[in-house]
Amino acid sequence: MCRILVIGAGGVGVYFSGRLAQAGAEVTVVARSDYEAVSRAGYAVESIAGDFQFTPAAVLKHASEFEGEADYIILAAKVLPGADAVGLLSPAVRSSKSTIVLIQNGIDIERKVAESFPDNRLLSTVAYIGVSRPAPGRVLHLGSGELKMGDYPAGISAEARRLAALFEAAKVRCELCEDIGFVRWNKLLWNLPFNPVSVLAGGATTKQMTQRDELEGLCRALMREVIAVANACGVALTEANAEAQIEYTRNFPAYKTSMLQDYEAGRELEVEAILGNAVRLAAEHGVPVPHMESCYALLKSVNRIGRNGKER
CATH class of the missing domain: 1.10.1040.10 (N-(1-d-carboxylethyl)-l-norvaline Dehydrogenase; domain 2)
Incomplete structure (x- = not known):
């Protein structure tokens, strides 16, 4: 079973990680603002692609609580001045086994992560989706819902193909791109x-x-x-x-x-x-x-x- 840790449980992170769980992955989520609600009842996702309930394998307050090593560490947190990507990832990156996946907006966001974790594969991912989180533990998916992904700075690795296959198994279109830049x-x-x-x-x-x-x-x-x-x-x-x-x-x-x-x-x-x-x-x-x-x-x-x- 593929073990996945998701850091950044906003609408985008929850929707795509929920789909990975549907494909059979063991998905653990780091939740902050709605930790209590999600721990109690999971996530209710209302989606144009079909409503579903997403109950993570575990709900954590901090990435340091994750046990063992993740095959994939997905960072879906917003890129804000106070949100240190390296700091968020560091407690969870314990060996070169873990592939880091960034599902975030913006340009030139990968460089510091790549420099800080040179032994880990880094997948840069762009999401095309209309999604919101109207209440704790609730996600509303209104439009699109596709991903484009590739290795940073370029190429397509076996790790990228494996993750893309999981998304495709959950009916999420995930296009692999040689030039993610x-x-x-x-x-x-x-x-x-x-x-x-x-x-x-x-x-x-x-x-x-x-x-x-x-x-x-x-x-x-x-x-x-x-x-x-x-x-x-x-x-x-x-x-x-x-x-x-x-x-x-x-x-x-x-x-x-x-x-x-x-x-x-x-x-x-x-x-x-x-x-x-x-x-x-x-x-x-x-x-x-x-x-x-x-x-x-x-x-x-x-x-x-x-x-x-x-x-x-």
């Missing part, structure tokens, strides 16, 4: 415009941001800047990739982005992983990104002040 930039082409604009536009859904009006125009301008930075970094994103993202979103159910959900819940936003890293790469390569810089400055202020007007 390109995939991350292509996902940023969606994340960087739609997540920030959803918050800065006062709570706009994906449907409201693709109405061929000023909001869509702003999203397109941000996409052009992402393409320019990616090209400067040697990644061949094109306008065709941007158009595909727009059409994908136009046909998606009206959905609140993960950043908007975090804002409405009073949680810290993933500003650095989605915007900050891209702005810094633009500066390094001398690429002008005025729209990106404006959104970055505004969202940094939102993060600092919060909804209640008090400094964090």
Whole structure:
């Protein structure tokens, strides 16, 4: 039996780990805010792909409580300044046997993990899913539900194939990619415009941001800047990739982005992983990104002040 430890039990982490459990994996979850509810009753997942109950093999408060070694350690926590990926993983990485899997947003998020655990296989994974966690122990899956995965910095290993097979056994499409770096930039082409604009536009859904009006125009301008930075970094994103993202979103159910959900819940936003890293790469390569810089400055202020007007 494949032993899997999941760190970061938000909507994304719970949905995909629950599907792995359906495929026969032994899945242990590190839960924090809803530890009591999940310990008592597990997770109730309401999904467009079929509702299900996910009862983890064990529910832990901290990764150090995990017994033995995991075949896969999945980190699905949000990429926030206070969330140290290496610190979260360290208590669970006990030998080179464990493969580390990052299911997280943003670019340039793998480097520190790879440097800290050079003997462990690292799989970088990009999720395409509309999911929320409306209450403790409850997950709502509204759209999509696919993964793209590959070895960091490139390639497809036997460990990647084994995990992808488990996802496929649970009817989760998991595409293996030789060049996961390109995939991350292509996902940023969606994340960087739609997540920030959803918050800065006062709570706009994906449907409201693709109405061929000023909001869509702003999203397109941000996409052009992402393409320019990616090209400067040697990644061949094109306008065709941007158009595909727009059409994908136009046909998606009206959905609140993960950043908007975090804002409405009073949680810290993933500003650095989605915007900050891209702005810094633009500066390094001398690429002008005025729209990106404006959104970055505004969202940094939102993060600092919060909804209640008090400094964090």
